[in-house]
Amino acid sequence: MRASFNRRLLDQTPTLLFAVALAGFGLSTPAFLTKENLLNIGVQAAPVGIVATGMTFVLLTGGVDLSVGAAMFVAAAVAGKLLLGGQSLALAATAMLGIGAIWGAINAVLIARSRIAAFIVTLAMLFIGRGFALWLTETRAMNLPDSFLRVGSARFAGIPAALWLLGLVAGAAQITLSFTPFGRQLHAVGQDQEAARKAGVNTKRILTWTYLLSGIAAALGAVTALGQLGAVTPKFGENYEFKAIAAAVLGGTSLFGGRGAVLPGTLIGALLIQSIENGLVLRNADPYFYPLITSAIIFVAICLDRVRSAILAKRTRRHIRVEATT
């Protein structure tokens, strides 16, 4: 079956692109394919990967969360204030997760209960969040105590903590999606929300949890990013919503809902984006060039999604005649 072969090839496109990127940069830049650099790519990809995991849940329901970057900024700004005020690291991190959960809950109430379009709700939350955090930080950068960076660069069994966290989050997410009633019902909601409701699925509950998880994932991503940067700047978390969407869609999650996966999909997507950035840095590419590359990646991701759904549509078309093979 040619069609199913094409489809399978398309499903593997992210992995193939990732392999091509690794091979390309590996051949042209000797420093790229070293163990340290690869771990480095993983660590750098961790924040986006974690945020994109939450985003995958949202996209699977057919929604979108544009407010994740703003949520990260608010959480980081509050944590910065607490740390500079002499509070403990544990308290700051807990506060961040709490803010993520509250953030997600606000989105959830507006989207699931008040039935306002996710795009509008999260766009508003993006501006509210960035505005609030700018006010809180008085638009100044805050350098955090070294303790944060030390935790951020800790390793267990030779693997950086950020990578452990990414693996843990992605693994737990995929298990939830594949093996729990919540995960399967979430796929149903993304396919057809009205039909899911009619079938007796508690769609409000599913949507509420989805945006809640996305908020918490954004906060976890912020913790990870803070551990690497050691500072809260006015640009903290900026454009993370787009990077997260790009990672998820590159990994095969559909913008139309109902189809996608965190493992390997979104994880590969996040690693792919980071590998390309890393490779460009190693090759001393013009920094003004990066946004172009990032946008090109997003563009490719969207095109892939389009081609994928077109193939899916074609596959469901009836074949009336068996043509003689020529």
Place this chain on the structure above:
Amino acid sequence: MTFALEVRGIEKSFSGVPVLRGVTFALEAGKTLGLVGENGAGKSTLMNILGGGVQADAGQMLLGGVSHAPRTPADAARAGVAFVHQELNLFPNLTIAENIFLTAFPTRSGAFIRYSAIYQRTAELLREVGLDTPPDTPVENLSTGQRQLVEIAKALSRDARILIFDEPTSSLSARECEQLFKVMGQLRRRGLTMIYISHQLGDVLRLCDSVVVLRDGIVAGSGPTREFTADRLVVLMVGRALTQLYPSRRGSARSEIVFEARGLGEPRVIHDISFALRRGEILGVAGLMGAGRSELARILFGLDPHSRGAVFLEGKALHRASPTERISRGLAFLTEDRRHEGLCLDASIADNLMLVALRDFARTPLKLLNRAMSRATLQKIRERIRLNQNARDEQPVRTLSGGNQQKVVLGKWLLVQPRVLILDEPTRGVDVGAKFEIYSQILELADGGAGILIISSEIEELLGLCDRVLVMNRGEIRDELSRPEFDRERILQSALPAELFS
């Protein structure tokens, strides 16, 4: 005698308009009841009340002797009422087993789905409905008929006490229908109580033990099936004898060819299709489901590509003209899927009717709509298609019955005065009365000089309406019959797979 279901004096009005007026009947346990009636007679409302979608204003229902007044669909499901709907409610991105257990997954440690358990149970259910497919098959890989069987398996998984089939055959092929009827027979032998709703009166008479006929919200007739014939059912449904099923034809085909296909082909879809349609001619296309008739219609209208041959409208080749271009040159296409492709269900009657002709009402340089002109036209077209007079212009099309919805689709195309009209299953899911009116419109259009191409799975309909019939089989035209040659047997033979006769 034990009754599985007793319905006593059910009444229901929507915004003051009575829909059900004291409906009373009883259904013996283990029997199958046929529920028939025109669109708008109240069948759907009655089933909605039984299924918890809406609540009755007055009256009482007893399910197995216990009062049944569900407030939500979930209540009704718990009480043992299960539906197999006309539009399937399955999720193509999930597996068969996941679809069946979607709201009732058994779990391990309170969190993880016990897949081994649901696969095993699903395999048993699939055996019962005669579907030989692994339980972990994604539903998107199944045909419509197979999906219907999954719906039945799903209903069985809930230990349904009453299984309600709502127009289950409207999108099934002949073979798939037989399979469905076979499964229904087995369920009946197992003692399951069923309600079967259909416009196919032959099927109702064949499958059911008793029949209830609804007309204008009252029970117009009920009793054991043996007391009924198709003719008597029609009389009860319509309230008068339909002496004539098809309006009489005044005009006839003229000599000029208005629409022509020459050697149309597309790999795996259609092969070497040629025909010429004359002005004023009604040309039918017969064939089984999946013979390529709808695909041909889509290609003729420019919705799908073709790689060989050409289409000519009034002598000029259409090449790769878009549907928009074809419409402006006088082609119109009434799709087989009115809910998804023929209508914007949540838009108003007025908006749907005006959709195609809209540009004709915006003739000023600024392209502003001339409201007065459009309103006058709207009134005229509503009268012409005889749309339900109680329906307001701004009412969403979704709220109309199937027959009235189809009239809106037809009206939309009549407004642009097409020179060629392609109709794909124009009377599917439409009641007897509305059918007659749709036929009249088609004939009137042909008498006015338009060419009509009509695809239908009901051979009677084609024989009643057409001047000439083409028979398609596996994407090819197998046979062509002109009116004097019309012959049911011959059409069926050409439509059925050749293997059957060799």
